[in-house]
Amino acid sequence: MAGFGAVASRVYGFFTRNSRTTRSVVDHAGLEAGDRVLDVGCGAGSGVAYAAERTRASSVAAVDPSPTFVEMVRRRVPEADVRVAGAEELPFDDGSFTVIWSVASMHHWDDRDRGLADLVRTLAPGGRLLIAEKALKRPGHGITEQQARAVTALLKRLGQVEVRTVGKRVGALRLTIIESTRPGDAGDGAAAAAPDGPTAD
Numbered sequence: 370m371a372g373f374g375a376v377a378s379r380v381y382g383f384f385t386r387n388s389r390t391t392r393s394v395v396d397h398a399g400l401e402a403g404d405r406v407l408d409v410g411c412g413a414g415s416g417v418a419y420a421a422e423r424t425r426a427s428s429v430a431a432v433d434p435s436p437t438f439v440e441m442v443r444r445r446v447p448e449a450d451v452r453v454a455g456a457e458e459l460p461f462d463d464g465s466f467t468v469i470w471s472v473a474s475m476h477h478w479d480d481r482d483r484g485l486a487d488l489v490r491t492l493a494p495g496g497r498l499l500i501a502e503k504a505l506k507r508p509g510h511g512i513t514e515q516q517a518r519a520v521t522a523l524l525k526r527l528g529q530v531e532v533r534t535v536g537k538r539v540g541a542l543r544l545t546i547i548e549s550t551r552p553g554d555a556g557d558g559a560a561a562a563a564p565d566g567p568t569a570d
């Protein structure tokens with residue numbers, strides 16, 4: 370489990386405390402009262418703070434491998450359940466969350482496939498997963514179209530339905546959001562055949 374070191378966490382946290390990108394992903398998630406949300410790779414906590422304003426705060430959880438970020442977010446949103454952990458080994462029971470998102474974090478994970486499998490494990494039936502990364506032409510700190518296709522294929526193999534890739538603009542930034550849903554009941558399986566090419570938002 371890597372994560373940012375203490376100095377990098379402080380510097381990054383200073384610049385991203387109120388990330389417009391993260392807030393736009395939380396808006397995109399369309400949270401409702403009663404949602405139990407998890408932010409994976411929460412950084413300085415913009416998503417956690419914003420979600421706590423929009424839902425009952427007891428329903429907001431977050432993980433980050435950086436203890437510096439975790440301390441920062443615990444101070445910022447004391448009601449949230451914030452833990453030191455990586456996506457690959459989430460310290461939560463199966464089916465704990467109705468909405469999980471991860472913003473600009475997946476490209477840092479030690480093991481993307483294991484991380485995605487653990488996110489799916491902790492989703493409740495009918496729960497939604499949003500993976501957001503900067504859209505790139507070449508591999509780097511974000512996601513290319515080819516990498517997005519590999520992620521959608523993996524999510525389908527993990528049993529996720531309604532898997533689709535959405536392009537979203539936030540200022541000058543082009544964001545790719547990969548959305549998917551955990552089947553709620555037997556009837557939802559039909560949605561697995563939905564197209565997964567990029568769509569405009």
Ligand SMILES: C[S@@+](CC[C@H](N)C(=O)[O-])C[C@H]1O[C@@H](n2cnc3c(N)ncnc32)[C@H](O)[C@@H]1O
Pocket residue numbers: 370371372373385388391409410411412413414415432433434435438454455456457471472473474475477478479480
């Ligand atoms: C570019 S920052 C994004 C932070 C935050 N999501 C935001 O949008 O401001 C990437 C974050 O991913 C975290 N990270 C690195 N490895 C991780 C892993 N294996 N699992 C979860 N998060 C990880 C880092 O510690 C860092 O907080």
